[in-house]
Amino acid sequence: DTEVTQTPKHLVMGMTNKKSLKCEQHMGHRAMYWYKQKAKKPPELMFVYSYEKLSINESVPSRFSPECPNSSLLNLHLHALQPEDSALYLCASSQVIGLEGQFFGPGTRLTVL
């Protein structure tokens, strides 16, 4: 299985809602990533988990809360988001020493009203 899956594909939420994005991989990768991509911009790194521990947080606001319950799963909990947080959220995975490249999921299109 060489696939990264993400759910849901689309999400619309109000600024007072709490929601979660989910990501799963079964390639035995021990590094997982969240990226944010705004329209017509390249992806920007948000968080990196290595061996289920948060290793990189790129100064992301606390309204985004990542969680890595096990080596195959990665969640992104959302609370009190702003309309400017609307974007495509991409999950990726790789070997910890990333010599085999990163593999990306299809993304979740998030709209904050």
Place this chain on the structure above:
Amino acid sequence: KQEVTQIPAALSVPEGENLVLNCSFTDSAIYNLQWFRQDPGKGLTSLLLIQSSQREQTSGRLNASLDKSSGRSTLYIAASQPGDSATYLCAPYSGGGADGLTFGKGTHLIIQP
């Protein structure tokens, strides 16, 4: 901090042409470089991964070259087809462990039937 530049930003050509997409990066101490394709609103599909010890990597009609010392990579697309229309992103990998990718802004490619 790695900075990545992709030229041209956009390209529109009739089908059948051979194309060259350019990528330059400021930190030449990289382990590898990935070329990705992204269709509108979709995730990233890895096209080619070229290791720092390699000069070229080929997959079908795609060929990527890497000149690590000069901080340059090119993606060559032979006999372009309308289905090649997408945004192409390059991402050099500099980290020794789990580390995010730094992307260029991409080349938006349109192949006219």
